[in-house]
Amino acid sequence: MNIDVKELNLREAYVEYAKFVADDERFYFIPGTKSKTECSIISTYGRAYRQFNSGYIEEAKLICKNGEYGYNLKLDNYIRFYSISDLMIITFFPNYKSARLYQFKAKGYFISKWNTKTYQSFYREWRVEDLHLILSNEQRTEAIKAKLENREPQYADKLKSHQFINRFEPKRSINKYLENKFNTVFGRAYAPSVKAAKPQYKKATVSEEWAENHHIFKQFILDNSYYYPDGILDVDKDIKSFGVGQTYGKRNALLVPHYINNIFRSNSNTVLGYGIRKSSTGYYLPSNSKDDGMRFDNYLDALAEGRRRKVRKIQEIIGKERKDGYIPENVLIAIEKWIPFTLDGKATIWEPSKETIARELAGDDSI
Numbered sequence: 001m002n003i004d005v006k007e008l009n010l011r012e013a014y015v016e017y018a019k020f021v022a023d024d025e026r027f028y029f030i031p032g033t034k035s036k037t038e039c040s041i042i043s044t045y046g047r048a049y050r051q052f053n054s055g056y057i058e059e060a061k062l063i064c065k066n067g068e069y070g071y072n073l074k075l076d077n078y079i080r081f082y083s084i085s086d087l088m089i090i091t092f093f094p095n096y097k098s099a100r101l102y103q104f105k106a107k108g109y110f111i112s113k114w115n116t117k118t119y120q121s122f123y124r125e126w127r128v129e130d131l132h133l134i135l136s137n138e139q140r141t142e143a144i145k146a147k148l149e150n151r152e153p154q155y156a157d158k159l160k161s162h163q164f165i166n167r168f169e170p171k172r173s174i175n176k177y178l179e180n181k182f183n184t185v186f187g188r189a190y191a192p193s194v195k196a197a198k199p200q201y202k203k204a205t206v207s208e209e210w211a212e213n214h215h216i217f218k219q220f221i222l223d224n225s226y227y228y229p230d231g232i233l234d235v236d237k238d239i240k241s242f243g244v245g246q247t248y249g250k251r252n253a254l255l256v257p258h259y260i261n262n263i264f265r266s267n268s269n270t271v272l273g274y275g276i277r278k279s280s281t282g283y284y285l286p287s288n289s290k291d292d293g294m295r296f297d298n299y300l301d302a303l304a305e306g307r308r309r310k311v312r313k314i315q316e317i318i319g320k321e322r323k324d325g326y327i328p329e330n331v332l333i334a335i336e337k338w339i340p341f342t343l344d345g346k347a348t349i350w351e352p353s354k355e356t357i358a359r360e361l362a363g364d365d366s367i
Contacts, residue, residue, distance in 0.1 A: 010028050010031070010092075011028065012026060012027065012029075012174075012222045012223075013027040013028060013041045013049075013051065013219070013222070014175075014178065014218045014219045015027045015041060015043075015049055015175075016057060016175075016215055018049075018059075018175065020173050020175070021045045021123045022120075022124065022127075023172060024044070024173075025045050025047075025174075026043065026044045026174055027041050027042070027049065027174075028041065028042060028043075028044075028091055028092075029041055030042050030073075030075070030087060030090060030091050031091060037052060037074070038050050038052045038053065039051050040060075040073045040074070040075060041057075042087050042088065042091050043123075044092075044127060045123040045127050046087070046088060046123055046126030046127075047059065047123055048062075048071040048084075048087065050074070055215060060072070060073060063081070065081050065083075068083040068084075069083065069084050069122075070082050070083035070086070071084075071087070073087075084126055088126065142154065178221055178222070181221050181235060182217060182218060184234075185206065185217070185248050186206060188201040188204045188248070189201075189205050189206040189248060190206075200265060203246045204237070204246055204247075205246055205247045206247065206248045206249065207247055207248065207249025207250065207251070209249060209250070210248065210249055210250075220253070224253075224254070224255045224328075225255055226255070226327070226328055227326060228257050228326050228327070229326065230257065230258065232257065233255045233257060233258070234256060234258050234261035235248065235253055235254075235255060236253065236254045236255070236256045236260075236261045236264065237252045237253055238264045238265055238349070239254050239256065239264050239331075239334050239335060239338070240252045240253075240254055240334050242337075242338070242341055242346070242347065243264070244348065244349075254331055255331075257327070260317065263313075263317070264338075264349075265349070276299065276302045276306060276352065278299075278360070281295065282295045282296055282297050282302075283295070283296045283298065283299055283301075283302035284296075284302070285302060285305060285309065299357075299361060300361070303345075303352070303357070307342055307343055307345060308343070310347070310350060311339050311343055314335065314336075314338055314339055314342065315339065317335065318332055318335055318336055
């Protein structure tokens with residue numbers, strides 16, 4: 001089944017300590033069901049949870065009423081019975097209800113004796129299968145026609161037709177994915193071994209909000225994750241803080257592809273971090289395929305060209321990613337802000353130290 005994420009306005013939920021029916025089970029807030037005291041969550045396998053304003057989450061009790069399984073949930077400040085089929089349609093298929101694209105295999109199915117095996121088997125019958133992202137009206141029409149004709153949909157753009165409903169799909173269960181992100185970020189902030197091995201994290205910390213409420217951090221990851229072809233997103237604290245922020249938190253954090261995270265860091269090994277070389281004939285920038293063998297008579301000219309080269313690289317990254325359309329625009333805008341910042345020499349993570357600049361200018365006879 002193919003679902004238009006933007007049209008549904010789905011938001012994924014973090015459900016702590018959930019025992020998954022299957023590794024690909026995911027949880028989503030039921031649209032329009034947030035009351036003054038709680039909101040409701042449904043999984044892609046039809047399991048319901050209640051999340052209270054305090055942050056506490058409990059699994060809703062499954063009940064059978066008039067031959068249909070469902071839950072008593074508080075939607076719009078009123079508690080009443082909702083069948084699993086109704087909740088799945090509300091959440092995942094609001095515009096396909098008349099076409100009945102979701103097949104209710106478990107409707108009227110009664111289980112007299114529950115155990116782990118029957119529990120898992122029951123919910124697996126409700127699975128929303130093969131959730132993909134639809135990119136156009138043409139694809140949406142093809143999805144409906146293919147379902148009605150009992151065939152596989154044929155899309156012109158195969159590259160982008162197989163994306164998970166919230167645009168990213170971890171190789172392991174979603175909670176293991178979140179735990180991995182948690183261990184990485186909090187390790188940089190608190191693990192002595194990480195700080196010893198990677199000096200760039202020596203002063204790294206985590207915001208008080210994230211340190212005291214781990215579920216807020218994990219919900220932030222869910223809210224900001226997206227599909228990227230290589231499947232790897234890193235939590236970055238440098239882009240929004242222009243390389244000077246040391247705290248991982250909502251204010252500074254962005255999720256970016258791994259290669260971009262490696263570029264925007266204070267390390268001379270990145271494609272934007274390098275020094276100016278001096279020889280008997282002038283000043284040189286490290287060669288690359290586009291600017292091989294550039295020589296300058298004085299240090300300031302070399303420094304200015306080095307900044308322009310960095311800007312060209314940033315523009316190249318933005319242009320490519322904006323064309324590909326995977327990275328959210330707010331992330332690209334944050335990267336774009338580095339352009340004037342770099343030209344002015346304020347991107348200190350890539351700039352020579354003040355002492356180096358002063359020393360070179362003092363010894364530069366051409367100035």
